[in-house]
Amino acid sequence: MTATASDAAASDAADAATAAAHFRFFTLEVLRTRRLGHSFLRVTFGGESLAAFRSGGYDQSLSLFLPVGDQEHTELPSTAEDTWFGAWRGMPDEARPVMRSYTVREQRRTGAGEVEVDIDFVLHGDSSPASRWAGRAVTGRRIMAIGPAVAENKSVRFQRPEGTDTVLMYADETALPAAAAILDRLPAGTRVKAWFEVPHPDDRLSLHTLADQEVTWIVREQGAGGPARTERVLSALRAAQLPAEGTPYAWLAGEAGTIRAVRRHLVQERSVDRRAVRFTGYWRLGASEEQLLAEAYAGQAPSEDPASDL
């Protein structure tokens, strides 16, 4: 039950290419933006095509296509859902929209019957396309997305096996929107122990759930990256007592190196059944999503075998 950052990026693309019936193109129009914390910007999208949008909730992800150069709106050649990938890849570099994976934080219907979708972007600097686009998003801008047309689809990765009664969660800021959406859905009586790692104290967003949750916030030290960052997360986990009883399901998402270390800790040091660990690299330190995709397609990404990197 695994995906590295490159697998996740490629899998969203491949899901869309192969399961065309489950996914389709949508035009998302920016309705409004709202700062949620130091690092988070919520962009609320609308648009007629969203009438057919069917989020499966939990950690439902989608692929966004962002404009390049001086384009205001995304321009993609019109193509069928099962052939878009070749058409997109075949576009000249300077015209090819940037593809990025994001989470549907919420889908709702307004009083007027229109569908709105929230996506929470981490703003991590102007030199990265998605972060830059979000930081400059204004009402009326249009982007394209490949997203769910049916609620049961492969881009909902949180799939709690029957018989598990405790949810262990680790998320960094990129996966906090997904973690929050999962918590929204968990029923009363579910025991949740979660570690959420964020860059700034103001990023400790308020979370709503009926579940019985215990959250530990890990606020990253300024400039702490790579191994120091992972070590800090592991220290927090090592210091924690896991519920003595129950059968856990672990959901882990965030920076790929940290995710691997957290998974190893749970499986090797805490004897969590590796088949009950769902882990997804949402990004990798030092690699853009293009690089992750290129690795996945060149077969260089780490194996999907859960035991391979333990």
Ligand SMILES: Cc1cc2nc3c(=O)[nH]c(=O)nc-3n(C[C@H](O)[C@H](O)[C@H](O)COP(=O)(O)OP(=O)(O)OC[C@H]3O[C@@H](n4cnc5c(N)ncnc54)[C@H](O)[C@@H]3O)c2cc1C
């Ligand atoms: C299934 C899935 C769901 C996701 N959901 C969300 C979501 O809801 N919200 C969200 O913000 N992100 C989410 N992400 C992560 C997001 O896709 C990546 O952070 C992506 O790299 C951002 O694109 P970019 O153009 O800003 O940076 P890129 O051009 O891809 O990367 C440029 C550089 O920035 C680094 N980088 C990437 N992200 C970060 C970051 N957050 N902080 C610091 N450095 C970074 C990279 O390592 C690289 O060195 C999700 C990813 C996946 C796979």
